[in-house]
Every structure is written in C-alpha cells, then in structure tokens.
Amino acid sequence: MFLSDxxxxxxxxxxxxxxxxxxxxxxxxxxxxxxxxLKPDEAIVSSGILKFATIRNPWDYYLSLWSYGVKxxxxxxxxxxxxxxxxxxxxxxxxxxxxxxxGFVPALLAAARQDRTANLQLYSDPDNPEAFxxxxxxxxxxxxxxxxxxxxxxxxxxxCSGLYSYRFCNLYCxxxxxxxxxxxxxxxxxxxxxxxxCYIDRFLHTETLAADFRxxxxxxxxxxxxxxxxxxxxxxxxxxxxxxxAKRSDFYDMETRQLxxxxxxxxxxxxxYQFKDG
Numbered sequence: 227m228f229l230s231d232x233x234x235x236x237x238x239x240x241x242x243x244x245x246x247x248x249x250x251x252x253x254x255x256x257x258x259x260x261x262x263x264l265k266p267d268e269a270i271v272s273s274g275i276l277k278f279a280t281i282r283n284p285w286d287y288y289l290s291l292w293s294y295g296v297k298x299x300x301x302x303x304x305x306x307x308x309x310x311x312x313x314x315x316x317x318x319x320x321x322x323x324x325x326x327x328x329g330f331v332p333a334l335l336a337a338a339r340q341d342r343t344a345n346l347q348l349y350s351d352p353d354n355p356e357a358f359x360x361x362x363x364x365x366x367x368x369x370x371x372x373x374x375x376x377x378x379x380x381x382x383x384x385x386c387s388g389l390y391s392y393r394f395c396n397l398y399c400x401x402x403x404x405x406x407x408x409x410x411x412x413x414x415x416x417x418x419x420x421x422x423x424c425y426i427d428r429f430l431h432t433e434t435l436a437a438d439f440r441x442x443x444x445x446x447x448x449x450x451x452x453x454x455x456x457x458x459x460x461x462x463x464x465x466x467x468x469x470x471x472a473k474r475s476d477f478y479d480m481e482t483r484q485l486x487x488x489x490x491x492x493x494x495x496x497x498x499y500q501f502k503d504g
Contacts (some may be wrong), residue, residue, distance in 0.1 A: 227261055227262075227266060230250075232276065232427075233275050233446070234270055234275060236277065236278075236397060238280060238281075238398070240375055241287070242432040245435060248312075249439060249457055249458060253453065267494055271400055277428070279397075281432070281497060286432070287390050291365075291436075295361075296351075303375075304374060305349060308364065309342050311337055317373060333373055336369060337373050348364075359478075359481075366486075371406060374389060377392075377396070381405055381410075382411070383405075401422075401423040413492060439458065474501070475503040486501075
C-alpha cells in the first residue's frame with residue numbers, strides 16, 4: 227500500500243505492483259505510509275481520497291506466481307507451503323478463530339500427504355510446461371487449500387474459487403468478517419458480495435499498466451504529462467516476476483486453461499478477461 231494525502235494505491239502481488247510503486251516514488255508524492263500488500267483501514271476506505279489498485283489476467287497471474295517460485299523460492303508462499311512441513315504456520319486466526327482451530331487437522335493431514343521431494347521438482351525448470359501444469363492442479367485443488375493458506379481455507383472460498391480470487395476479495399473489499407464467515411457458498415453469492423463491497427475506484431490492468439497509470443494520474447491531476455513521460459519512459463514495465471505472456475499457449479493445455487476459467491470466474495467475469503494465444 228502506498229498512502230499519500232491525495233490517494234492510496236493498494237498493491238496485490240504479481241499484478242505489476244513493483245512498477246507502480248517505483249513510479250509513485252519517482253514522482254515524489256509525500257508518503258504517509260508505504261508497506262507491501264497492506265489493506266487500508268476503514269477510515270481510509272471511507273474517506274474521499276482516490277483508491278486505485280492493479281489487476282491481472284488470471285492465466286498470466288498463475289504463470290507469474292509459479293515463475294516467481296522457481297526464481298525466488300524462499301520468498302514464495304506457495305513454494306514454502308508445498309515444499310516445507312509447517313504445521314504451525316499462520317492459520318488465519320485473526321480472520322476466523324473458529325475456522326483456524328477446526329482447520330488445523332485438515333491442514334495437518336493434507337500436508338502429511340504431500341510428496342515434498344516431488345513438489346520440489348515442480349520448481350526446478352522455468353521452461354517446463356508439464357511442471358507448471360502439475361503445480362497449477364495442486365494450487366487449484368480445494369483439498370490443498372488448508373496447506374496453501376489458513377485464511378483462504380477458513381473463508382470456505384476454496385469450495386468455489388481459486389487463491390487469486392480470495393486474495394482479490396481479502397485485499398480489495400470491505401466486509402472481511404463476512405468474507406471469512408463461510409456464508410459465501412457459490413460464485414453468484416461471491417460476485418454479489420464483491421459488487422457491494424469492493425472499495426477500489428480504479429483498476430490498472432497489468433496488460434496496459436503504463437497507459438492506465440498515466441490516465442489515472444492525468445484525470446485526477448496528480449501529475450503532468452511531461453513528468454509522467456519522463457518517469458514511465460517507454461511504458462513497458464519489467465521486473466523479475468513477470469510471466470512471459472508470449473509463452474501462455476505453450477504452458478497451458480485445454481485442461482489447465484479451463485481449470486483457471488472455472489476457479490477464477492469472479493475476476494474473469496468482472497473484468498472481461500479472455501485467454502488469448504501468444
């Protein structure tokens with residue numbers, strides 16, 4: 227989160243947030259608070275300042291999440307969840323104490339069934355589509371939700387949605403108590419809840435990140451065009467975690483392509499994303 231007097235940018239990992247944060251710092255906005263992946267409190271949410279965030283095509287999001295694990299390993303949550311036995315990792319107690327307690331045994335059993343040596347191999351080659359597909363099937367498996375995230379599991383969103391949708395809802399929507407109550411039992415109920423509780427005014431799409439950022443800055447008179455041009459440059463943000471979109475067709479087969487479509491229907495429907503070759 228980058229909080230200034232005039233706006234707050236809420237950053238979700240693997241959505242181009244590094245580029246946006248670098249641009250904001252280069253523009254020398256007064257910083258009230260800067261902390262990665264922090265959700266603003268209700269006072270900020272209900273204030274009149276601009277609230278913007280980043281969003282990404284779900285197929286690219288998962289490819290980027292896997293690629294990051296291959297390159298950065300110890301900094302990747304899914305990597306640690308699948309390759310380490312961590313029975314006492316955070317179980318989401320602050321979001322849902324009852325769910326955290328009842329989820330301990332399922333998490334323990336699911337973790338015990340994992341072949342961590344085999345899971346390590348899923349991260350051994352960044353150019354191996356079969357490894358990516360096997361990893362994706364694990365990350366999308368509802369039975370592995372308690373291993374991936376205690377809060378995700380206790381929310382019960384794993385029954386109908388993927389980890390990306392949970393992260394979107396948890397970071398970009400008010401009403402955390404309802405989100406973690408287990409009452410959002412199907413995609414329709416979740417979409418209705420998001421429509422009522424998403425507090426973000428503008429979303430910047432990773433696929434058009436530079437243009438979207440420039441548009442927001444200009445529309446809200448936060449920066450001048452010539453200043454933005456000098457900061458953004460060519461408008462092609464690069465960082466170590468990007469998912470080579472050109473490889474999308476090579477990494478996804480029809481099964482995994484459809485798996486993402488089903489589990490991430492919330493984001494796909496809300497933003498009109500499509501799977502595009504190349």
